[in-house]
Amino acid sequence: MNTTAANQPVSPHKGRYYxxxxxxxxxxxxxxxxxxxxxxxxxxxxxxxxWLKNFRYTxxxxxxxTQKPIQVYNYDISCNADPKTIITAERxxxxxxxxxxxxxxxxxxxxxxxxxxxxxxxxYNRIISLNIANFVEWEGRExxxxxxxxxxxxxxxxxxxxxxxxxxxxxxxxxxxxxxDLDKWIYLLRNMPYLDKRxxxxxxxxxxxxxxxxxxxx
Numbered sequence: 001m002n003t004t005a006a007n008q009p010v011s012p013h014k015g016r017y018y019x020x021x022x023x024x025x026x027x028x029x030x031x032x033x034x035x036x037x038x039x040x041x042x043x044x045x046x047x048x049x050x051w052l053k054n055f056r057y058t059x060x061x062x063x064x065x066t067q068k069p070i071q072v073y074n075y076d077i078s079c080n081a082d083p084k085t086i087i088t089a090e091r092x093x094x095x096x097x098x099x100x101x102x103x104x105x106x107x108x109x110x111x112x113x114x115x116x117x118x119x120x121x122x123x124y125n126r127i128i129s130l131n132i133a134n135f136v137e138w139e140g141r142e143x144x145x146x147x148x149x150x151x152x153x154x155x156x157x158x159x160x161x162x163x164x165x166x167x168x169x170x171x172x173x174x175x176x177x178x179x180x181d182l183d184k185w186i187y188l189l190r191n192m193p194y195l196d197k198r199x200x201x202x203x204x205x206x207x208x209x210x211x212x213x214x215x216x217x218x
Contacts, residue, residue, distance in 0.1 A: 015192070015193050015194045015195045015196050015216075016195070016196050016197070016215055016216055017192045017193060017195055017211065017214045017215055017216060018192065018193065018214045018215075018216060019192060019193035020188060020189050020192045020193075020214070021091065021093055021132070021134045021168060021189055021190075022093065022193075023091075023093070025192075025193075025214070026076065026091045027076070028213075028214075029210065029213065029214055030076075030077060030089075031076060031077050035077070035079055036206070036209075037206070037210055038077060038079070038089070040181070040185070040206045041185050042081075042087060042128065042130070043181075044180065044181035044182040044184075044185055045128075045130070045145075045147070045162075045164055045182060046128065046162060047181075047182075076089055076090055076091050077089040081126070082126070084124050084125040084126060085124060085125070085126035085127075085128075086110060086124045086126070086127055086128070087128040087130065088106055088110075088128070088129055088130070089129075089130040089131070089132065090102065090103065090130075090131050090132070091132045091134075092131075092132070092133055092134065092135070093134045093135075094134070094135060095133075095135040095136075095137075099131065099133065099137065100131075100137065103129055103131050103163070103165075106129060107127065107129050107161065107163065110124060110127050110129075111127065111159060111161065124159065125159050125160065126159070126160050126161075126162075127159065127160070127161045127162070128161075128162040128164070129161070129162070129163050129164070130164050130165075130166075131164065131165040131166070132165075132166045132168065132189065133165065133166065133167050133168065134168050134169065135167070135168075135169060136167055136169055136170060137165060137167055138167070142170070143170070144166065144167050144168070144170035144171040144186065145164065145165070145166050145167075145182070145186075146163075146164070146165040146167075147162070147163075147164050148162070148163045148164075149161070149162050149163075150163075166186060166189070168186065168189050168190050169190070171183075171186045171187065171189075171190055173187065175187070175199050175201050178201050181204075184201065184202060184207070188202075188210075192214060198211040
């Protein structure tokens with residue numbers, strides 16, 4: 001796989017756009033009312049899943065109030081898609097030894113609600129746990145996306161669980177090598193603050209809108 005200077009960012013940032021992996025940039029773009037860009041990212045991960053069409057926003061503070069136990073497990077985004085579907089995401093810009101354990105704890109709590117008959121009416125039959133790391137979590141593994149899908153037919157809700165971890169620093173594709181929408185999103189997660197204009201590869205309407213909203217104020 002080829003690499004270029006554009007794929008090996010150096011500090012300081014010299015571009016015209018927010019850093020999507022910074023706390024402020026991630027919140028501004030992905031954690032907004034309607035979750036337009038987060039929805040597009042999730043759709044790029046779970047390609048062709050029809051239930052994403054019913055994606056709807058859930059205010060995180062209302063969610064924490066009604067589902068209080070999950071609050072201790074930390075997340076940046078929590079929202080619903082089709083009924084009985086929940087999506088949580090955590091973004092982390094630095095290596096944290098508890099990163100994986102927090103994800104495991106979130107999944108365990110959510111899955112318990114689907115396997116317990118007493119709470120299955122308020123549980124979930126689709127769970128997506130997305131972790132976006134701006135560091136290398138697993139040395140020695142070349143894949144920049146770790147994707148696992150598990151189905152549990154013995155759950156009262158026939159639960160399906162997607163667990164996805166994106167290790168942004170491992171991604172080194174050039175613009176010419178971006179084959180999928182997921183590649184394009186990860187490219188932006190890594191390179192957005194170093195760009196001074198929208199590359200031609202990002203001509204889809206969702207990306208045109210993103211570049212307008214992510215532009216730094218002059």
